[in-house]
Amino acid sequence: MTTQPLAKLAVDLIAAVGEGAQPFDARVAAAVRDACEASAVGLWRPAAPQWRNLAGVPTTPSEPPEAVPEALDAERTVEVAGWIATPLAAPGGPSEGYRQPDILAIRQPRQRLPMADLAALVEAARTAAWATHHEAGRIERLAELVSLSLEWGESSDTAALLERMAEAATRLFDCDRATVFLWNRSAGQLVGRPALGMPGNQLTVPDSAGVVGRVVQTGKALRTSMRDAEMVDRATDKSSGYRTDSLLCVPLDAPGGERLGAFELINKNRTGEFTDDDERGLIEFARLAAVAVANAQQVEDLVWQRDSLVEQAASDVRMLGEAPAIAALRKTIQRVADADLAVLVLGENGTGKEVVAQSLHFQSRRRNAPLLAVNCAAIAESLLESELFGHEKGAFTDARESRAGKFELADGGTLLLDEIGDMSPGGQAKLLRVLEDKTVVRVGGAEERKVDVRVVAATNRDLAERVREGKFREDLFYRLCVVTIELPPLRDRGDDVILLAEHFLKQYSQKRGRKTPKLSATAKRKLTTHNWPGNIRELRNLMERVAYLTDEPMIEADDLAIIDRGPTRGAGGELAIEGELTEATGEFQRRLINREIERARGNVAAAARSLGLHRSNLYRKMKQLGMDTDEG
């Protein structure tokens, strides 16, 4: 009589097993109700001090009928007030540890089935469902681990990485909390993150005590449950207001063997105990986690080093000066630094055009990327294109290797194109294309490479005039001068001369290890009345000499006599050239040519350009003036 409903129950339960474990208990309850033709079936778990209703058809309350606690106490089937309740052995086998039985209760069954057989069927089905779920969970865990480790590989923020790992571990191992401890050996401490309920989400414990301390010292995994809870350091629970019932902790070892710390899981959900399987799984998990942590720490170290270098470089860049023009300029720089607009910096030699480019770079989001500079006048015309855009192997006779140009090297950063007014028409055309398309093609190559570079162009020439003369492309000019910053010459900066002089004097005195001397009133007067053809660079060089060549605590006007000997220019400047007009003109030309060659760092072609001469004309002129030329 009863075989048929039992067989049907078995079939129903097997069908439910294949459908996954989550709604499984609900399927069990429904199958039992059908088999017994009962008015209700419920499944309860003793979760002292209360009960938890695992499933019920129709819905049953969390507070069970009286038969349920009685069945638990009696450890057998009982019948009370229309309910038949029976304890069910826990699925999962011995490694899951001890747990009180769940109780199955049936109300008013019209079909009376032998409860022992019915319970055995339900237990078998629940164990099968648990095993299926468990195996699927293991596979899912491995698959997720692989994808997680790929994601972790890209992380450079250790704290965020640890939090993501902990979040993944609580999910994969079905527990309440996870913490990754990093070992600070020199401090004898383990620093755990995340640590819910702790200030800063961080927990510091000594490396000599507690479960985690033992794990890092021995390198062995540790597992505790409610039964051996004395191993748990209760001080931590006390400060976090959280109770640790079960705990699994494994070492975090880098691939090279270095122990980075430990990985800890707290309070296993559902069963309340971590298993052998959890332990094996967490060891696998920690192996991948350790690789990611070691990488992130290395990247973090490098980022820290880079940031402090950038910080250092940025703090060295200071646009000093209180002249209104300089104060306004500092504001403009601040305003446009992050706007990524092309900036054209105009000013005589040595007025600080490079300082402007540096200030723009370090105040922009590009500050961690490179800042490169190319002096377009100092590089022979034939090489400038390769310098800026790179070249492919064999592009020209000397191109033995492929090389990236400055645009590629400055990707993400800033490129200062100094002396832009001296760029050849071919270079100008190519530069315009790069600025418009944001791609470079290396000389002799075909591949277009995307570049993200902010260009700051600088020149000491009147670029608008060069455009009018047809020597500079108008379209390029407008591309470059979205923002124009004009640097006043030093002679127009009033008392800034003194401010800058004192700054340089201090800088070089410190370098030399001497006390910074003071400038006498006459020395100051001499500085403010000098014409400064070489601008701030000239002033800086003078202060360098003074710091090294004098030992006096006070700098007098006589100590600055050297500035009288340099070439002068402009109205009001003292003429340092003596003699008759022809001879003086010759001397002036010789000095001017020498200065331009020096500025172009020996590049005669560039010097010729800045003097407005063709290279061969310059050579002719130099010979005429009795100057040395390398040309035969």
Ligand SMILES: Nc1ncnc2c1ncn2[C@@H]1O[C@H](COP(=O)(O)OP(=O)(O)OP(=O)(O)O)[C@@H](O)[C@H]1O
């Ligand atoms: N306002 C300033 N405050 C402090 N130092 C400055 C200032 N302006 C320029 N300098 C210093 O003066 C020197 C010359 O400046 P910089 O090289 O920027 O001039 P430049 O206009 O680019 O020269 P060039 O036209 O020859 O390339 C550098 O040592 C720079 O640090």
